[in-house]
Amino acid sequence: MDAKFLKPYQPSETEPRIYKEWEESGYFNPDNLPQKNGEPFTIVMPPPNANGNLHVGHALGTTVQDILTRFARMRGKRALWIPGADHAGFETQVVYERILEKEGRSRFSMDPKDLYKEIFEFTQSNKKNMEDQVRKLGASCDWSREKFTLDPDVVERVQKTFVKMFGDGLIYRGQRTINWCPKHQTSLSDIETESVEETTPFYYFKYGPFTIGTVRPETKFGDKYVVMHPEDPRYKEYVHGQQLDLEWINGPITATVIKDEAVDMEFGTGVMTITPWHSQIDFEIAKRHNLDIEQIIDWRGKLLPIAGEFEGMKITDARAKIVEKLNAKGLLAKTDESYKNVVKRCYKCNTMIEPQIKDQWFVKMAPLAERALEAANSGRVRFIPDHEAKIFRNWMENTLDWNISRQIIWGIPIPAWEKDGEWVASAQSPGEGWTQDTDTFDTWFSSGQWPLMTTGYPDGTDFATHFPTSVMETAHDILFFWVARMLCFSLYLTNEVPFHTVYLHGLVNDANGKKMSKSKGNVIAPLDLTDKYGTDALRMALVVGNTPGTDLAMREDKVKGYKHFANKLWNISRFILENTEDADMSVEFADADQALHAEFFELAEDVTKDLEEYRFYLAAEKLYHYTWNRLADAILEESKPILNGENLDAKQSRQKFLRVALADILKLLHPFMPFITEEIWSSMPDRSNLLMITSWPTGTHASP
RNA sequence: GGGCGAUUAGCUCAGUUGGUUAGAGCGCACGCUUCACACGCGUGAGGUCACAGGUUCGAAUCCUGUAUCGCCCACCA
Numbered sequence: 001m002d003a004k005f006l007k008p009y010q011p012s013e014t015e016p017r018i019y020k021e022w023e024e025s026g027y028f029n030p031d032n033l034p035q036k037n038g039e040p041f042t043i044v045m046p047p048p049n050a051n052g053n054l055h056v057g058h059a060l061g062t063t064v065q066d067i068l069t070r071f072a073r074m075r076g077k078r079a080l081w082i083p084g085a086d087h088a089g090f091e092t093q094v095v096y097e098r099i100l101e102k103e104g105r106s107r108f109s110m111d112p113k114d115l116y117k118e119i120f121e122f123t124q125s126n127k128k129n130m131e132d133q134v135r136k137l138g139a140s141c142d143w144s145r146e147k148f149t150l151d152p153d154v155v156e157r158v159q160k161t162f163v164k165m166f167g168d169g170l171i172y173r174g175q176r177t178i179n180w181c182p183k184h185q186t187s188l189s190d191i192e193t194e195s196v197e198e199t200t201p202f203y204y205f206k207y208g209p210f211t212i213g214t215v216r217p218e219t220k221f222g223d224k225y226v227v228m229h230p231e232d233p234r235y236k237e238y239v240h241g242q243q244l245d246l247e248w249i250n251g252p253i254t255a256t257v258i259k260d261e262a263v264d265m266e267f268g269t270g271v272m273t274i275t276p277w278h279s280q281i282d283f284e285i286a287k288r289h290n291l292d293i294e295q296i297i298d299w300r301g302k303l304l305p306i307a308g309e310f311e312g313m314k315i316t317d318a319r320a321k322i323v324e325k326l327n328a329k330g331l332l333a334k335t336d337e338s339y340k341n342v343v344k345r346c347y348k349c350n351t352m353i354e355p356q357i358k359d360q361w362f363v364k365m366a367p368l369a370e371r372a373l374e375a376a377n378s379g380r381v382r383f384i385p386d387h388e389a390k391i392f393r394n395w396m397e398n399t400l401d402w403n404i405s406r407q408i409i410w411g412i413p414i415p416a417w418e419k420d421g422e423w424v425a426s427a428q429s430p431g432e433g434w435t436q437d438t439d440t441f442d443t444w445f446s447s448g449q450w451p452l453m454t455t456g457y458p459d460g461t462d463f464a465t466h467f468p469t470s471v472m473e474t475a476h477d478i479l480f481f482w483v484a485r486m487l488c489f490s491l492y493l494t495n496e497v498p499f500h501t502v503y504l505h506g507l508v509n510d511a512n513g514k515k516m517s518k519s520k521g522n523v524i525a526p527l528d529l530t531d532k533y534g535t536d537a538l539r540m541a542l543v544v545g546n547t548p549g550t551d552l553a554m555r556e557d558k559v560k561g562y563k564h565f566a567n568k569l570w571n572i573s574r575f576i577l578e579n580t581e582d583a584d585m586s587v588e589f590a591d592a593d594q595a596l597h598a599e600f601f602e603l604a605e606d607v608t609k610d611l612e613e614y615r616f617y618l619a620a621e622k623l624y625h626y627t628w629n630r631l632a633d634a635i636l637e638e639s640k641p642i643l644n645g646e647n648l649d650a651k652q653s654r655q656k657f658l659r660v661a662l663a664d665i666l667k668l669l670h671p672f673m674p675f676i677t678e679e680i681w682s683s684m685p686d687r688s689n690l691l692m693i694t695s696w697p698t699g700t701h702a703s704p
Numbered sequence: 705g706g707g708c709g710a711u712u713a714g715c716u717c718a719g720u721u722g723g724u725u726a727g728a729g730c731g732c733a734c735g736c737u738u739c740a741c742a743c744g745c746g747u748g749a750g751g752u753c754a755c756a757g758g759u760u761c762g763a764a765u766c767c768u769g770u771a772u773c774g775c776c777c778a779c780c781a
Contacts, residue, residue, distance in 0.1 A: 008743065177779080195778070202781095214781060227781090264780050272781045281779045342778080355779085387708065394707045395777070480777090511716075513774095545717050545728075549709085551775085553716055557730050564743040575740035615720060621728070636740075 001581065002683040005574035009567050011534025015675045019135055022678075027693050028142045030078040034693065040080065041072035042469040044451045044499075045141060046482070047084030047149060050123040051092040054133045055516070056508040056554055057475055059526035060546070062137045063539045064505060064616060065473045069140055070671040071611050072470075074696040080466055081141040082454045083134065085127045087150045089411035089443030090192070094184065094348045096122055096410070108185070112409045119410050120150075133527060138535050138674045140692065145462070147454050149446050150412070154453045158446045159415040159427050161493065162361075166416075166425035170364050170492070171404075173416070173423050177280035178403055180356040181346040182301035186407040187360060189442055190400055191480050193344040193353050202339035203323060204269070206331045208246030208255060210235075213268035215341050216275075217322045218315045221249060221307045222294040223273035227285060230259040232270050249326060250308040260285050278355050297354055315354075361414060361439075365399035368488035372396055375487060381497045384614050385549040388476060388504050395480050404442045411440030448485030451498035458493075469499045476504040476549055503614055506551040508542070513553040524554055533563040536673035540565065543672060544620045565624060566676050569669070572632050573680045576658045579643050583655035585686075590653035596635060600626075600661055604697045607668055620672050627665055635661075659684075664697045 026032040030040075043065050048058055065081060073079035096119050097107055107115050127148065134141070147154060165171040178187040200215045210226055226244075228235045240259040245252060255273075262285055263272060276286035276293040286293050296306055303310045303318055310318050326332050344353040373396045375381045376389055383389040405414065415427045417434040424430050446453075455467040468490075472483065483502055490498035509515055510522040517523065529538045540562035546552045589597060603626050610619035635658075642654045663684060670677040670691050681691035 005740085008741085191777090212781080216781085262780090267780050274781080279779075279781075281781070284779080342780095391708055391776070398706090398777075477776090507775095513716080541729095547718075550717090555716060555730075558716080560743085561729055564741095567743045568741065571741035571744090573740085578740075610720080613720075617718070618720070621718075625728080632740085633745090640739095 001574065001577045005570065005577065005683070009534075009570035009676060009679075011536065011563075011566070011675065012531065014679045015136070015138070015530075015535055018675050018678050019138065022140065022690065022692060023135075023143070025690055025692075027073070027690065028081075028140050029144055030080045030142070033073070033078060035076045035078055038076050038078040040465050040470075041069070041077040042079075042455070042466040043069060043081045043471050043473065044454050044469055045081060045083045045139075046472075046474045046478075047086040047147070047447070047450065048130050048134070049088035049091060050085040050127040050130055050148070051088055051095045052126065052130075054130060054137075054526055056524055056526050056529075056542075057505075058133075059137055059538060060505055060508055060542045060552070061473055061475065062134060062139050063542050064503065065471075066137070066139050066141075066539075066674070067543070067611070067616055067671040068471060068473065070674060070692060071696070073140070073692065074667065074670065074694060076695065078465075080145070080462075081139070082145050082147070082466075083131070083139070083141040083143060084147045084149070084450070084454060085123075085130060086447060087123060087148065087410065087443065089440060090184070090186065090188075090406060090408060091348065091443070092119060092123060093408045093410040097184075116409050136527060136530055136535060138539070140674070145454070149443070149450075149453075154446065155412050156427070157453060157457065158412055158441065158449060161449060161489070162415055162441075162445075163425045163427065165363065165492070170367065171361055171425070172364065173359060173361055175357055175359050176362065176401075176403075177283050177355045178358045178360055179344060179353045180299065180358070181349065181351055182299065182354055183349050183351040184346065184408075185299065187356075187358060187403055187405060188346065188353070189403050189444075192347050194347045194350075195342050195344055197340055198343050199337075200339055200341045200343070202268075202336040202341070203326075204333040204335070205326055206333055207248070207271075207273060208244045210271045211269045211333050212271055212273050214272075215339065216278075216319075217326065218303065218310075218318045219275040219278050219296050220273065220322070221303075221310075222277075222296050223248075223275055224253055224255050225258045225274050225286075225289075225291055226255050226271060227258045227260050227263055227274055228271045229261060229263040229265045232263075232265050234270060247329065247331070249322060256291075258285065258289055258291070260288065277357050280355060283357065293357065295357070297356075299356070301354060360403050360405040361416065361437075363402040363404055363445075365401055365488075368492055369396045369399045369484075371491040372484060372487040375491060375497050381487065381499065382501050384501060384503045385547070388479060388502070388549055392479060392484065396484060402442075404445045405437075405439040406442055407439055409440065411443060412446055413437070414439050414441055444481055444485055447482060449489045449493075451486060452490060452493060467494075467498070468496045471501045471503055472499040473503045473505070476506060479504065501614075504549050506546070506549055508552050508554050511553055511555045513551070524556070529556070529559050533559045534566055534675070536566050536676050537561075537563040540620060540624070540672055543616050544624065546617050548614065565628065566673065568628055568632060569673075569676060570680070572627065572636065573662060573683070575636060576662045577683060579639075580655045580659045581685075583659050584652050585656055585659065587649075587652045587656055589657060590650055592650075593653045593657040596657055597660070599630075600664065601697070604664065604668060608696070611671070616672075623665070623669055623672065627669070631661060631665065666691060667694060667697055 069079050069081040100107060179193050180187055202213055202215055203217055204211050204213050238257045242257040244255050246255055262281060274282035274285055276283040277295045278297060296304060297315055298304050301315050303313050305311050346353060376392055414437045416423055416425050416437040417430050419434045451469050456463040486498045490496060537559050541559040607619045607622055639654050642650050666677045666681050678691045681687060
């Protein structure tokens with residue numbers, strides 16, 4: 001027996017050594033596997049952002065994906081798990097801007113090319129860091145196939161998709177209301193904003209003969225249209241198009257009466273003025289009636305000259321002053337202080353989103369969503385847990401067109417060119433006098449094509465064999481951002497679903513079930529846990545009892561518990577190896593051992609079924625219990641007298657059983673606890689290969 | 705306003721298609737230096753499965769309703 005078993009299991013000494021052995025074996029690459037022509041099994045890793053450290057959620061996802069991959073590999077499949085890294089456009093630029101801010105610099109005073117270069121270098125060093133962390137988690141992914149979302153071939157193919165979609169009329173350039181973040185100076189898609197309910201004063205102002213209500217007095221300078229419902233009996237004396245002279249913020253103006261059904265008669269006074277440049281509903285009314293549209297607030301959130309004496313003032317400061325002035329003029333009718341209002345904020349910096357009118361590229365979602373819905377409804381793609389499919393459907397049935405233009409440099413340039421107001425989509429310049437759009441893509445426009453990009457769409461060899469992929473495993477909070485878009489792009493480009501199954505894990509919260517955040521200081525770093533308790537312990541803690549789709553409260557105690565389990569397994573191995581050194585593996589099982597063996601295979605079948613059905617939480621728990629309560633507590637104890645007894649036949653049979661049981665429990669545990677199982681396996685007599693490529697127990701007795 | 709969940713032991717959670725006295729981890733109590741393991745061993749306390757109805761021979765599990773909590777979506781100024 002190896003002397004290493006005399007000491008408790010040492011993960012920190014073992015793990016890097018084992019990982020190196022795996023990596024050098026080449027078996028992460030399915031082309032090197034004995035079963036290289038077997039049935040393909042493919043997972044594409046959700047590429048972690050190359051802008052920081054992994055969080056516990058990554059550890060959970062990585063663990064589940066690794067379990068799936070190792071299980072498939074041991075069952076003789078041509079298992080491929082493709083890693084990647086995401087440039088994460090806006091998010092990375094935000095991270096980098098914070099660094100610049102700390103250094104007293106600003107992107108707005110930098111040459112865009114220099115900024116791009118700096119961020120590129122920043123992500124390259126972070127990418128290495130991130131890859132090392134994925135290795136530490138034991139991920140058996142094929143690093144030789146790793147992709148970065150800004151690899152030149154990815155950029156080229158993503159741009160091609162844009163050109164194709166433009167040609168097919170699925171992408172259009174339009175002047176529309178967009179979500180503008182005044183801090184980050186870019187537009188955002190609808191799902192990149194957070195709607196927060198806030199209590200805001202609701203002001204009623206006298207507007208000629210009317211009383212209008214608003215929460216945003218600072219937008220009201222240009223309001224020269226007063227809108228009411230055509231059926232509203234209270235205002236039937238006013239006719240559409242009628243002009244009225246009235247006193248307003250900065251003096252007398254001429255207002256025009258507009259009758260439009262968008263007005264809710266029940267709300268407020270049933271009359272409103274409109275600010276089409278800074279409100280979508282107002283913009284739609286203005287378009288219907290062909291009204292003037294004027295910008296009131298600039299891109300930095302300051303008032304434009306139309307505000308008169310308020311020009312240049314930040315809107316946050318201006319509001320109170322404007323109300324004060326209107327009050328002084330006797331135009332403030334009343335204020336409702338308890339009004340609840342939904343406000344959109346930038347999901348990264350929490351700045352209030354300013355709706356602005358801007359020319360942008362939009363993806364027409366309805367036709368794409370229809371096909372994705374069909375795939376979900378027909379079962380071509382299956383969601384785990386089931387109820388995520390309902391959430392998916394609800395969103396897909398109510399899609400809004402997707403703004404894919406970002407006014408940031410960190411991303412893939414949009415291959416569109418303009419000349420005299422005319423736009424064409426093309427990777428190369430169409431010729432003299434054309435200038436390229438300076439905007440970049442929403443990062444999800446490229447990551448939405450990730451399963452295609454990583455497998456070599458349209459003509460790579462992996463695309464032929466490994467697409468569509470088997471499973472997409474990711475966090476449920478990016479169902480809309482990512483999963484939905486991958487389905488849309490893939491069905492559009494290939495008529496195939498990108499994956500047959502979507503497994504969505506929940507979020508990992510702190511021990512009290514509260515969301516982890518830097519500001520709350522409750523963030524648990526996965527690598528701190530692996531250092532302290534070992535990767536296998538962390539993996540088990542993340543998997544046992546964690547049902548898909550449900551958020552998990554991460555308790556350090558739980559990880560500690562599975563460190564103890566790892567040590568238990570270590571000691572079981574020590575006992576068995578110590579007591580079977582003279583085992584004869586050719587003897588027949590005695591009846592008692594035959595029964596134990598049959599019992600074991602009931603477990604093995606059960607666990608196999610659980611893994612096939614994505615019930616990792618049950619499989620892991622069953623293995624834990626068999627190993628500790630059955631094998632250690634009962635079988636090992638009852639074996640002691642047999643091993644020390646006079647009956648040689650019984651002893652030899654039991655020795656064989658223990659050796660076989662150990663070998664097989666190591667196999668079953670390997671997807672969950674790859675390091676310690678491989679390490680023990682390396683001490684098994686007669687072992688011929690790495691545990692990671694050893695066959696999964698199938699029912700007949702197995703041995704090293 | 706719309707959608708989706710959750711409610712089981714002190715805490716965090718399982719309970720896969722309804723089927724014997726409802727489980728785990730941690731915590732708690734008591735006892736153990738037993739020759740694999742104190743990162744351990746043994747024994748034990750602890751639950752009207754949110755509430756009210758219903759279906760069934762049988763319900764934590766299926767149906768209806770109620771309450772509470774949570775998440776997501778949404779252009780009522």
